[in-house]
Amino acid sequence: MSDQEIIGALQQKSETAFRTLVDQYKDRMYNTCLGLLQNPEEAEEAAQDVFIEVYKSIGKFRGDAKLSTWMYRIATTKSLERIRKQKTQKRFAFFQSLTGGDKDYETTSHATFEHPGVLLEHKEQAQTLFSTIKTLPENQRIVFTLNKVEGLPYQEIAEVLGTSVSSVESLMFRARKSLQQKLKTYYEKNFSE
Amino acid sequence: MKTEENIEKKINQTLNSLGGLGKAEASPFFYSKLEVRMQDELTSSIGRFAFIGNLKMSMAVLGLIMILNVTSLFLLRSSEQQTTAESSDLDLISQDYFSGTDDYEYLNSY
Numbered sequence: 239m240s241d242q243e244i245i246g247a248l249q250q251k252s253e254t255a256f257r258t259l260v261d262q263y264k265d266r267m268y269n270t271c272l273g274l275l276q277n278p279e280e281a282e283e284a285a286q287d288v289f290i291e292v293y294k295s296i297g298k299f300r301g302d303a304k305l306s307t308w309m310y311r312i313a314t315t316k317s318l319e320r321i322r323k324q325k326t327q328k329r330f331a332f333f334q335s336l337t338g339g340d341k342d343y344e345t346t347s348h349a350t351f352e353h354p355g356v357l358l359e360h361k362e363q364a365q366t367l368f369s370t371i372k373t374l375p376e377n378q379r380i381v382f383t384l385n386k387v388e389g390l391p392y393q394e395i396a397e398v399l400g401t402s403v404s405s406v407e408s409l410m411f412r413a414r415k416s417l418q419q420k421l422k423t424y425y426e427k428n429f430s431e
Numbered sequence: 432m433k434t435e436e437n438i439e440k441k442i443n444q445t446l447n448s449l450g451g452l453g454k455a456e457a458s459p460f461f462y463s464k465l466e467v468r469m470q471d472e473l474t475s476s477i478g479r480f481a482f483i484g485n486l487k488m489s490m491a492v493l494g495l496i497m498i499l500n501v502t503s504l505f506l507l508r509s510s511e512q513q514t515t516a517e518s519s520d521l522d523l524i525s526q527d528y529f530s531g532t533d534d535y536e537y538l539n540s541y
Binding site for chain 2 (some may be wrong): 257258261265266267268269272281282285286289290293317349353354355356357360363364366367370386387388389414417418421422426429
């Protein structure tokens with residue numbers, strides 16, 4: 239089924255169309271959410287959120303963007319909502335840890351993430367990179383992840399975010415600079431000959 | 432100097448470590464889990480608000496609310512009329528005892 243056919247059938251609440259949509263897009267949505275959230279369980283739930291949202295909102299989809307662009311936009315939004323919720327919970331856990339409440343704060347805040355698609359010889363550096371990506375400002379994090387993890391070109395990222403290609407280029411440049419700086423600090427502290 | 436060069440090399444290696452990155456795949460049970468979740472969400476919202484979804488029940492509830500409103504209005508108007516009647520009696524009494532005139536000639540007839 240083409241995207242147009244899927245959209246038309248979904249608007250008629252066709253289960254077959256919904257199943258086709260999920261089959262065609264589930265890996266892309268999961269990979270995107272995984273790159274942003276760096277947690278397989280959270281990523282699976284966020285990917286489910288995407289399809290639930292598509293099901294609920296397909297009537298409002300005007301077709302002025304590609305279906306994939308719209309879905310990436312939903313995936314980014316849903317992932318960001320979870321990231322912000324995690325930050326709020328971390329702040330709460332931090333205050334709890336000060337009072338001797340939450341002993342798990344220290345272990346979970348520095349948990350490393352292994353993306354299943356990383357080549358074996360790059361495993362350790364990729365873990366360090368993903369940890370560092372988490373510290374980027376939101377917009378830089380999104381752009382870097384969509385490009386490097388999901389492989390979206392700048393044009394498509396611009397359409398997903400509703401911005402210009404030059405803004406995306408600028409955000410990528412700043413993301414690389416930030417990452418270089420943070421990695422330099424990290425390796426100066428940890429790398430000794 | 433060598434340490435700095437090594438650090439630069441490490442940084443570049445790290446920044447390029449996502450080269451050739453394969454795509455992660457969703458679980459083979461993804462659709463089943465999604466289906467269960469959507470059923471749960473739909474059932475829970477239907478369960479809580481099922482009576483609203485039922486048209487006959489909705490009309491009955493609306494009718495009941497209208498009856499209650501009309502009854503309240505009726506009771507309110509009744510109590511206003513009673514208050515008006517009471518105040519008429521009070522007016523008569525106040526006229527008798529607290530008349531604005533200074534005419535006390537009628538006392539001379541006693």
